[in-house]
Each structure stands twice: as structure tokens, then as C-alpha cells.
Amino acid sequence: MTSHQVVPIKVYVAVWAALSILTMTTWQVALIDLGPFNIIAAITIAVVKMLLVVTIFMHVRQADSLTRLYVGAGFLWLVILLGILLCDYLSRSWIPGGQFWPSGPAMIVGG
Amino acid sequence: MSTAIETPRSTETLNYLNTKYGWKSWLFTTDHKRIAILYLISISFFFLLGGIFAMLVRLELATPAGDLFNSDTYNKLFTMHGIVMIFFFLIPSIPATLGNFLIPMMIGAKDLAFPRINLLSWYIYIVAGLIAVGTMAYGGVDTGWTFYPPFSSTYSRTYVVAAAIAVFVSGFSSILTGLNFIVTIHKMRAPGMTFDRLPLFVWAHYATSLIQLLGTPVVAITIALLGLERIFHVGIFDPAIGGDPILFQHLFWFYSHPAVYIMILPGMGVINEIVACFSRKRPFGYPFIAGSSIGIAVLGFLVWGHHMFVTGQSMYASLVFSLLSMAVAVPSAIKVFNWTATMYKGSIRFETPMLYAFGFIGLFTIGGLTGLFLATLATNVHLTDTYFVVAHFHYVMVGGMVLGYLGGLHFWWPKITGRMYPEFWGKLSALIVFVGFNFTFFPQFLAGYAGMPRRYHAYAPEYQVFNVMSTAGASVLGIGFTLPLIYLIWSLFYGPKAPANPWGAKGLEWETSSPPPTYNFDTPPVMNEEAYNYSGDDTGVHVG
Ligand SMILES: [Cu+2]
Numbered sequence: 001m002t003s004h005q006v007v008p009i010k011v012y013v014a015v016w017a018a019l020s021i022l023t024m025t026t027w028q029v030a031l032i033d034l035g036p037f038n039i040i041a042a043i044t045i046a047v048v049k050m051l052l053v054v055t056i057f058m059h060v061r062q063a064d065s066l067t068r069l070y071v072g073a074g075f076l077w078l079v080i081l082l083g084i085l086l087c088d089y090l091s092r093s094w095i096p097g098g099q100f101w102p103s104g105p106a107m108i109v110g111g
Numbered sequence: 112m113s114t115a116i117e118t119p120r121s122t123e124t125l126n127y128l129n130t131k132y133g134w135k136s137w138l139f140t141t142d143h144k145r146i147a148i149l150y151l152i153s154i155s156f157f158f159l160l161g162g163i164f165a166m167l168v169r170l171e172l173a174t175p176a177g178d179l180f181n182s183d184t185y186n187k188l189f190t191m192h193g194i195v196m197i198f199f200f201l202i203p204s205i206p207a208t209l210g211n212f213l214i215p216m217m218i219g220a221k222d223l224a225f226p227r228i229n230l231l232s233w234y235i236y237i238v239a240g241l242i243a244v245g246t247m248a249y250g251g252v253d254t255g256w257t258f259y260p261p262f263s264s265t266y267s268r269t270y271v272v273a274a275a276i277a278v279f280v281s282g283f284s285s286i287l288t289g290l291n292f293i294v295t296i297h298k299m300r301a302p303g304m305t306f307d308r309l310p311l312f313v314w315a316h317y318a319t320s321l322i323q324l325l326g327t328p329v330v331a332i333t334i335a336l337l338g339l340e341r342i343f344h345v346g347i348f349d350p351a352i353g354g355d356p357i358l359f360q361h362l363f364w365f366y367s368h369p370a371v372y373i374m375i376l377p378g379m380g381v382i383n384e385i386v387a388c389f390s391r392k393r394p395f396g397y398p399f400i401a402g403s404s405i406g407i408a409v410l411g412f413l414v415w416g417h418h419m420f421v422t423g424q425s426m427y428a429s430l431v432f433s434l435l436s437m438a439v440a441v442p443s444a445i446k447v448f449n450w451t452a453t454m455y456k457g458s459i460r461f462e463t464p465m466l467y468a469f470g471f472i473g474l475f476t477i478g479g480l481t482g483l484f485l486a487t488l489a490t491n492v493h494l495t496d497t498y499f500v501v502a503h504f505h506y507v508m509v510g511g512m513v514l515g516y517l518g519g520l521h522f523w524w525p526k527i528t529g530r531m532y533p534e535f536w537g538k539l540s541a542l543i544v545f546v547g548f549n550f551t552f553f554p555q556f557l558a559g560y561a562g563m564p565r566r567y568h569a570y571a572p573e574y575q576v577f578n579v580m581s582t583a584g585a586s587v588l589g590i591g592f593t594l595p596l597i598y599l600i601w602s603l604f605y606g607p608k609a610p611a612n613p614w615g616a617k618g619l620e621w622e623t624s625s626p627p628p629t630y631n632f633d634t635p636p637v638m639n640e641e642a643y644n645y646s647g648d649d650t651g652v653h654v655g
Pocket residue numbers: 367368371414415417418
């Protein structure tokens with residue numbers, strides 16, 4: 001595709017190098033225990049890598065606004081999926097245990 | 112009559128059917144109209160296959176005892192009925208046949224944006240279909256079409272992975288069709304074909320394509336994870352190895368609830384066209400019908416948890432899902448009200464497509480409203496996994512989509528084939544379908560409300576009266592579906608030649624010959640009036 005060759009090869013090489021370094025970073029960071037920041041560090045690195053791939057390898061940076069809208073919609077839908085999923089997972093344990101069901105869920109099963 | 116058939120081919124005007132002959136000209140075609148025919152033949156095969164499974168299920172349920180099949184065979188039968196009908200008939204039904212054929216013509220283009228991808232999507236569909244048929248021939252699968260773990264990932268001894276691969280592969284066919292439609296609708300419109308002049312059929316398919324594009328990858332990933340767990344015992348869904356079975360249901364229904372709209376929105380698109388044409392009126396509230404399609408597509412992604420009210424999902428999440436499920440009924444209701452308002456004071460003609468449209472509106476309304484019963488938390492607890500759900504679902508899918516599909520097939524049959532179907536037989540079978548359908552599925556509401564659970568091959572004797580009615584109705588419905596198969600094929604050879612616009616309908620697809628030439632229009636069309644300009648059309652208004 002001739003229209004896509006606006007990105008010079010060295011940019012691709014630089015992105016590839018960056019992706020490789022970030023992969024190594026993920027690995028090295030995983031060896032250090034950061035407590036709750038383990039997951040945050042891993043996801044941050046993954047998001048940076050993903051953005052590099054999407055904007056440069058997949059040419060979204062040069063794309064027209066309609067294409068960008070669709071790419072954005074894809075991420076918005078991922079946010080919807082994960083966001084509502086978390087609503088379930090975070091609130092699943094909010095059972096008003098002691099007050100309403102003194103002997104816990106087992107009592108419900110037993111009728 | 113017979114002399115007309117003997118007419119040598121050379122004297123006929125050149126159209127997409129007679130430009131080339133031979134199997135190669137079909138299997139390697141990139142003409143969207145020929146690909147639509149390929150799809151039409153393939154989905155008809157799968158409709159027949161799924162229908163046979165349905166008839167076997169109904170036969171077993173004619174008596175309370177599990178006397179015809181053992182429970183394992185019965186589980187396979189309803190599972191394969193579901194998989195075939197949903198993934199291989201309903202999802203591609205209208206989009207891949209009527210949508211494929213009509214969208215380029217309706218917007219004044221000579222083909223879809225990516226003709227070869229269009230052909231590729233059919234081949235992917237066929238590969239998936241062959242895997243599915245092969246799976247069934249080897250003994251099938253018994254998980255239900257929903258593939259719930261841990262049964263599917265750990266305990267089922269049937270061909271779960273093979274069936275899952277079939278569904279996985281068919282998803283790509285669906286994604287490619289949606290992608291093709293979106294790009295086509297954005298980039299290939301004829302001069303003057305602005306978005307506010309698009310036929311509502313096209314709007315409905317745009318919304319459908321959005322769902323196919325944004326939802327289908329999720330079910331593909333979900334099924335891949337299921338395969339990983341079943342083959343390599345990676346703990347994702349099975350609690351015994353550290354997974355969460357509710358996670359599967361979340362991911363599955365994130366696609367599969369919107370998939371219900373993939374299956375109904377194109378049907379709604381067909382009904383828009385039929386109601387406007389046979390009432391000789393511009394659709395009432397065009398922008399609202401168009402907007403409600405998009406509204407359904409977007410809101411439809413926020414309601415999936417209504418399938419999980421009794422699974423152990425957070426009750427707070429259930430509250431929100433219940434509320435949102437009520438909200439998604441609003442755009443559906445807008446459509447129903449606007450169809451009736453379109454008919455109000457119209458000059459209505461009762462031809463076959465319109466009979467199907469009437470059936471659609473009534474049955475979809477029942478299907479939609481019983482959906483609200485199920486979206487209500489307290490009644491849902493009582494009705495979950497009963498025949499009430501089965502009846503609700505079939506009112507939407509058969510009463511809605513299949514009737515929409517048949518209505519659309521009759522409406523555009525003259526355009527697609529260049530032949531008229533016999534009107535008497537058309538009307539008769541529309542009537543038989545309507546009666547047979549209600550006899551099949553209305554008793555299931557009653558049985559379900561009385562507590563009959565779904566997915567069992569034997570049941571308590573007090574439910575037998577409902578089941579006998581349902582089985583008898585299914586036989587009538589079977590006749591209603593067989594008749595069109597016979598007379599439509601008959602019409603290919605003996606039907607009278609169709610004029611370019613037999614219904615006096617508006618829309619660019621009616622301005623070219625029947626059947627259309629390979630590139631759809633002899634001269635590139637220009638849209639120089641509002642959509643559905645029935646009031647300004649003197650030739651059309653007085654036709655009926
Ligand atoms: Cu749903």
C-alpha cells in the first residue's frame with residue numbers, strides 16, 4: 001500500500017526496540033514485589049505498548065477521524081465490558097450478612 | 112406458459128444471473144448479489160437442519176415420559192437445534208442474504224466496498240458450517256448453545272471443543288460482513304444519498320454491523336478461553352481449578368445479548384420497508400426509527416446481566432441490569448408505535464409481505480413485553496430456566512426475525528429472481544405460519560409460568576396438555592415453512608416475469624431492472640428526492 005509509506009522505516013525500528021525494552025521491563029518488574037502496585041505496573045506497561053502498536057504499527061495516527069472514532073469505540077466497549085464486570089465483582093460481597101441473614105448464605109440454601 | 116421458458120437465453124436482457132454460467136462463476140464470484148444467493152442456499156440448508164432437530168425435540172415432548180430418546184440424546188438435540196439456528200441461521204439470515212443483496216443497490220453502489228472479503232466471509236461461514244455438521248455427525252455436543260462451564264469445560268463427554276471451534280470460526284464471517292457493511296454505507300453512497308435519506312433497512316443494518324464488529328470478538332475470546340480450560344486445564348471458569356463460572360456468563364452474554372439484536376434489527380429494517388410500501392406512506396418519525404436502531408445497538412450492550420439474576424451475581428449489579436433492560440425496551444417500543452402510526456390513514460394493501468409484517472409487529476410486541484417480565488427481578492426468579500423463557504425467546508426470534516425474513520424474501524423475491532411468486536400460496540402460507548407459530552409457542556408461556564423447566568426430556572404429566580398443543584402447532588408451523596420452499600422454487604421456473612417495480616415501492620433498488628444487471632444500475636443513480644417519497648409519487652399512490 002503506497003499510501004501507507006508515510007512512516008519512515010526507522011520509526012518502525014524504534015517502536016520495535018521500545019516494545020522489546022518494555023517487554024523486558026515487564027519481566028524485570030515482575031521479579032520485584034511492589035505489593036498492590038504489581039498489577040498497576042504491569043498494566044501501565046501493557047497500555048503503553050498497546051498505544052504504540054495502535055498508533056504507529058496500525059497507522060491510526062495518520063487515519064481519518066471516522067477510523068479514529070471506530071478505534072475509540074472499540075476501547076470504549078472494552079471499558080464498558082470491564083467496568084460493568086468490576087461492578088459485579090466489587091459489590092458481590094456486600095451482603096448485609098449479620099443484620100439480615102444471621103447465619104450467612106448457608107441459611108438461605110437450607111431454607 | 113411453456114413458450115416463455117423455452118425462450119433462448121440470448122434474447123433475454125443481460126442480468127447478474129445470466130451473464131456467466133457454470134459452478135465456477137458462482138463459487139468464485141465477487142458479485143454481492145450472487146454471494147447473497149450462495150448465502151441464501153446455505154442458510155436454508157441450516158434452517159432445515161435446525162428445524163429437524165426442533166421437530167425431534169417436539170416429538171419427544173409429546174408425552175411426559177422420556178420414551179423416544181434418552182436424556183443424553185435429548186440434550187444433544189436441543190443443543191444442536193440452538194447452535195444451528197442461532198449461529199448458522201439467525202445471525203447471517205437477513206444481513207448476509209437480503210442485506211448483502213440490497214444494501215449496495217439501496218445506496219446506489221455497484222457492489223460492497225470489499226467484494227472479495229464478502230466472498231471470504233461466505234467461505235468462512237461454510238468452513239464453520241462444515242465443522243458444525245461434522246461435529247454433529249460424530250455424535251454432537253450436549254452443553255446447550257450457551258456452553259456454560261464448568262459442565263462444558265470439565266464434565267461434558269461430548270465434542271465441546273469441535274462445536275466451540277465451529278462457533279468461533281463462524282464469528283469471523285459475521286465480523287467481516289459487518290465490517291463490509293459499515294465501510295460500504297460510509298463510503299459508497301450515490302450522490303444525494305445523505306444519511307437522512309438512507310432507507311431504514313440500511314440504518315438497521317448499520318446498527319447490526321456495529322454490534323457484529325464490537326461484540327463478536329468478545330465471544331470469540333470467551334470460547335477460546337473455554338477451549339484453553341478444557342484442553343489445558345487452565346483455571347479460568349471452573350471453580351475447582353481456581354476459576355469463576357460467572358465470569359464465563361458475563362463474557363458470553365456481553366456478546367450474546369447484543370447478538371439477539373443482530374438477529375432482530377435486520378428484521379425490523381425489513382418491516383420498515385414493507386410497512387411504508389404497503390401503506391403508501393413515508394414512515395412516521397423517520398429520524399426516531401433510525402435513531403432507535405442505533406439506540407438499541409448501544410443500549411443492548413449494557414443489559415447482559417439479566418441472564419444472570421439467579422447465578423450469584425452481585426444483587427446490586429442485578430438491580431442496575433434490571434433497570435437498563437427496561438430502558439432498552441424504549442427504542443423497541445418506538446419502532447412498534449411508529450409502524451402503527453405509519454399505517455394510520457395509509458392505503459393499506461394486504462399482500463403477502465404485509466401479512467408477514469403484521470405478524471411480526473404483533474408477535475414481536477408479545478416477545479418484547481414478556482421480556483420485561485423476565486427483566487423484573489422478582490418474576491425472573493420464578494421464571495428462570497422455565498418454558499416461559501423459551502416462549503419469550505421464540506416469539507422474538509421466530510415471530511420476529513423469521514417472519515421478517517420471510518416477509519422480506521417475498522417482498523424482494525421479484526427483484527432477486529425476476530419472477531413473481533404465486534400470491535395465493537404466499538398469503539395462505541403466511542396465515543399457516545402465523546397460526547402454527549402461536550399454537551407452538553403460546554402454550555409454552557403457560558407451561559413455563561406453571562413451572563415447567565426447560566431442557567428436560569421428561570416432565571410432570573400435568574404439563575402434557577400444553578406440550579401436545581405445542582407439538583401439534585409445530586407440525587402446522589413446519590407445513591407453513593415448507594410451502595414457501597416449494598412455491599418459491601416453483602416460481603423460479605414457472606412464475607410470471609417480474610417488472611422492475613411490482614409493488615410501486617420507493618427506493619433505488621426498484622429503479623433498476625429485475626433481476627438487476629451485474630453492476631446494479633445501467634447508469635449511476637442519483638438520489639434526488641427524500642426517502643420514501645410516497646406522497647409525491649403519482650404512479651405509485653393509485654396502483655393498488
Ligand atoms: Cu438478554
